[in-house]
Amino acid sequence: MNRIFFRFFVLVMLSITAATFVIYFAFSRLFGDPLDDIARSQAAAQIFLLEQYVDKAPSDEWLTRLNNVRVVSDVRYDLVTLAEARAALGSSSGTALDRGEIVLDPARRTLFRRVDLSGERYIGSHEEVLRAENLPIDIGQALKMEALRYVIVAIALLLPIALWSRSHWQGLQALSRVADEFGSGKLGARARMKPSEAVYPLAERINHMADRIEDLLEAQKSLLHSVSHELRTPIARLEFALELLDARAKDPDLSRRIGAMEGDLRELNALVNELLDMSKLDSARNLQAAPAPVAPVLRECTEMLPPSPHQLDCVLAEDLGELELDRRLLARAVCNLLRNAQKYATGRILLAATRNPHAVEITVDDDGPGIPEDEREKVFEPFYRLDRSRDRATGGFGLGLSIARKAVALHGGTVRAEASRLGGARFVITLPV
Structure with a gap:
């Protein structure tokens, strides 16, 4: 019985784990990576400076504003080639980079952004990428937040499942004990349960089955016992009659036949005794x-x-x-x-x-x-x-x-x-x- 509920618990845990991964990948596919959103919010100040201060500068002031940001920020800004940036990013992120979007790499606390798509800021600016390193991104905290979210969901699911399973487990344990007692010869063993219990319908069917089996066994035992006892009376009469007949018989052949019949009667008497002994062994009460x-x-x-x-x-x-x-x-x-x-x-x-x-x-x-x-x-x-x-x-x-x-x-x-x-x-x- 414990094995059943252990397997059920393992199945629930595996289902919750699988659901966690399915939810994560589904949301990532439909709405973007949740970790990327968290990292983007943590680096919001640097992104704001880049989009609202550096990018809106006139062409001749763009590098000046970038140097001003370098002075006042702990983030390291530098320019890398487009090929180098593509090599550092994957194919999907590289596509976003080519469109001129800000691409975050939370694991390395880095963002990439093309300087210019058309080369208007300075010569060769369309082939260069602005890279910002050492961003204030704490991916560990983000992972903890995600893990905590799924742990809370798992606990919220497991608690009602555990309470539901416990009631079933206790009921099945009680039925198991009744089955063991009934199988060991205690034919009066029955399941005593309240109608509100989950396994009550099963307990009622087991009780009906036990009642029927007990009635059949008692009827069989009673019949065997009664027949065996009733046979003893005619057997005793036949033995007495054969003894009288043998005492009066003078024909040797008749005496031999009477002796054979007496042997058959002794065999029949022994069979009756054996049957009575068997009927006594059907219950542990005789032990x-x-x-x-x-x-x-x-x-x-x-x-x-x-x-x-x-x-x-x-x-x-x-x-x-x-x-x-x-x-x-x-x-x-x-x-x-x-x-x-x-x-x-x-x-x-x-x-x-x-x-x-x-x-x-x-x-x-x-x-x-x-x-x-x-x-x-x-x-x-x-x-x-x-x-x-x-x-x-x-x-x-x-x-x-x-x-x-x-x-x-x-x-x-x-x-x-x-x-x-x-x-x-x-x-x-x-x-x-």
């Missing part, structure tokens, strides 16, 4: 965080795993320290990753953890077939499986990784899939310190 050491939690995860023929190595750094976490949820996430590794590993599983100044990183590696790069994000979607032909062999419903990601997200962390150095898949949990 019971407290300071806890990370290493013992990870070691407990290795002890909670079912027996497996694969070798499980646990390499934990000594400086893992403590984190603000829910031990049960974090253990559930890590255990799900370890169970997933048990399903697909061929011989070895590695659980490791390290800590840096910003985060604790927990990795689970296996030497199985790995995960294709284009599917490493999809495996965290509910019910997604890479190889459906092995569903029966490996078990599960495609919910374990999704549950792990939700549990880690409640801690403010992330889970990602990578290629493992063991040749299989690697899952990386990053928890902020």
Whole structure:
């Protein structure tokens, strides 16, 4: 948000600067250089003497009056050739000089004026130019005046823009905080603004959107929770009926079929439990965080795993320290990753953890077939499986990784899939310190 207003401020400043140059060049083109006008007013006394005293002298007194002016003035007057004057001036000023006009050079505090256009004052006077140097021209003061004028204009523009931007910035900051809270799971977060505020219409639309999203999520969660609970009753009845039927069955083939149905019921019951667990992870209210050491939690995860023929190595750094976490949820996430590794590993599983100044990183590696790069994000979607032909062999419903990601997200962390150095898949949990 700060970047937006910084860019806006820079854009305004650049626009004002560009407008300053455009105004200056436009006025110079249409009405003459403002600095030339200021310099002309500062040298008004010398110009007056030249035009009203020296120029109006008879031909035989012109040089006498010029010498009189030289005596009483601090300005240095001398005669130079027309070619020398043209060389000292540019082409545009040279044209004005040829017309007999007074040409000022404010930077060098000098003016030029042809003595005569027709050569009537003295022989060769049409080829000479009167040059006055050391004029009382202070171009620095003129520049300061111009700069001050544009600074005042810039301030007059920036003050209302700053006040207008500040109100928008505060409103957008408030909306940004609401969006962050809503995205972190606080579905009741809303923007509270007065109707007079500039971003009030946007805040109202965001609130309506949040209301709709909250209603949809609550309806989905309620439906999932209700259906899962309602399924438990017929499942329990079927289990009881199958047990009674199995006790009375004498046919081995019938007993085998009943055993298969009981396996299906256990699988369905496990699915219901998984769905209920997922519905509980949709809100940060279910997080019971407290300071806890990370290493013992990870070691407990290795002890909670079912027996497996694969070798499980646990390499934990000594400086893992403590984190603000829910031990049960974090253990559930890590255990799900370890169970997933048990399903697909061929011989070895590695659980490791390290800590840096910003985060604790927990990795689970296996030497199985790995995960294709284009599917490493999809495996965290509910019910997604890479190889459906092995569903029966490996078990599960495609919910374990999704549950792990939700549990880690409640801690403010992330889970990602990578290629493992063991040749299989690697899952990386990053928890902020």
